[in-house]
Amino acid sequence: MNENLKHRIKARILKALHLVALFIAMAIICVPGLWIVLNSFRPTVEIMAKPPVWIPSELNLDNYRAMFGAVGEGGVPVVQYFTNSLIISVTSTVIAILVGMAGGYAFARYRFKGKAGIFIGLMLTRAVPGVSLSLPLFIVMAKTGLIDTHVGLILVYVALNVPFTIWLIDGFFRQVPIELAEAAEIDGCTRWQAFWKVEFPVARAGIASAGIFAFLTSWNEYALASQLTRSTFSKTMPVGLRDFTSEFTINWGGMCALAVLMIIPALILTFIVQKHLIAGLTFGGVKG
Amino acid sequence: MAQVQLRSVVKKYGSLEVVHGIDLDIADNEFVVLVGPSGCGKSTTLRMIAGLEAISGGEIAIGERVVNDLPPRHRNISMVFQNYALYPHMTVRENLGFSLKIANRPQSEIDRAVEEAANILSLSDYMDRKPGALSGGQRQRVAMGRAIVRHPEVFLFDEPLSNLDAKLRTQMRTEIKKLHQKVQSTIVYVTHDQVEAMTLADRIVIMRDGHIEQVGTPLEVFENPVNTFVATFIGSPPMNLLPATITNGEVAIENGPSVALPSAFEGKVREGQAVILGFRADNLMPRGHSLPMEGQHAAFDMKVNLSEPLGTETLLFSSLAGREVQAKMLNPRPVSPGETLPFQLDLTRCHLFDAASEASLR
């Protein structure tokens, strides 16, 4: 048998093993999500069955119908929760990105007193577990009357996200050569124009990815939101999931249905921004 | 009219002074090259002219205007950066037209100006590509195109060719020279490469450690370097320098032969003065392989350690008085290492520098 053939076979086998390993890894990652989607379409009996039923005998939209139905018949104010989540997540993300851009740019471009200290301080805030803040936050919010308001949660999420957006965006602005802004200034831009017309578009991909992270953090956050919201007026979708638990029973099907509604916008957003991420990552202007 | 004037210009970074009060007059349409070793303050000087660095002291004027505190956009200048600094998110066309767009010029005028620049620099074939899809030489041309679109009064170049390979560098050098003839503007060009400086400049400004050492035409600085630094920096191979003492009216090379005092230096040296004798390889040649030396010259034998044939001439590395000196051989024949040859030194082309100050005694 010739040697080339041996190597070819070896390469094929390795490739196959590679694909199998990838499949297993993806399956492990995806199964919980798929399980939720599956459960949202079938009755509780089948969900709770032991051993688990993998191939559903019947799929229907009962859980969704009930969820959008009247309160008291398994209905929950989904639209209101969705709106709350959207308002809170979008607003806090926009603010976190604006602050992150200002801060990240300052860290990337300017020298100032205490720069390293401030930066480390910001990063340290990430080391504090969010839940440990719940009681102090609750007290502060209660005193300021921000419990059960959009503003209250928006403030919390901005605070949670800003260190992270600053850190990410700082990294992206560092990759934008300083000469680009200088060239723009020589081409007639003010400092401000140079930023918006050159540095910002070039770092756009990074800023977008920081945006996704901030949005998903706010969109998915449960622990703090469950403390700081009370009523339909401000409850977000993760908190809304708890509406499906009553004293003695848990409506798993309904919970899964709401969870699916939560996942969809996040997925769509990621898909939209992903294109940006790849398209934007071309730093060809400076010698490559 | 766009002359550029620097008056005692100083640059400090905190307490560190990197440019020490330089004076320079650049005439309208002149091509001036700032040259010097890395870190001598060339870029800093250029960036102060551009308005990218604040001036710590002195005065800079472009045209008749003092521009000390004007931002770059009000100085009517263009700059080509070492790493090109093309806008990566814009096509070549957009890169070229950017400055006019910022100035809110009508689209028809922008198109016309971009087209003109593209023609001058042969960019027309890749106007719709992004910089990432261009080769180094093409990027270089786009960067130059972006600079000329606006018809600025002054062009500033900061080592624009240093990222190109040798062949392309020579080619672009010629293009820059041609460009200067076409666009008729004042150019301030920074490089650490003395060949680039010699070939491009109307006038060369040689800098060292934040000071200007000498300003002159390429020939002036080559023929009459004011000190040993300029003598070794300009010209390739660098000028040979040998310590010597004026003894009995002759130049006695340390541990070596004595040669007659070059007549140009008569009366300019005193007996016993410690000097440095400088001469270029072109003025030290083996007898029979040299230019005719009709004037004052000296003769001595030297052993050749190494020879580098260059085709029309051969570069010889020999030792004289325990130091390596480089000589040239015209109409070369093969030379074997260790061979001793009779050399002739053209004294009319020799230089004497004071040993202590290293300044020319001419």
Ligand SMILES: Nc1ncnc2c1ncn2[C@@H]1O[C@H](COP(=O)(O)OP(=O)(O)O)[C@@H](O)[C@H]1O
């Ligand atoms: N931002 C800065 N802070 C402190 N020192 C600087 C800064 N920029 C340049 N220098 C110093 O100024 C000197 C001149 O630099 P530069 O003008 O870039 O030299 P070059 O002649 O190589 O272009 C160098 O010694 C450099 O270290």
Ligand SMILES: [Mg+2]
């Ligand atoms: Mg430099």
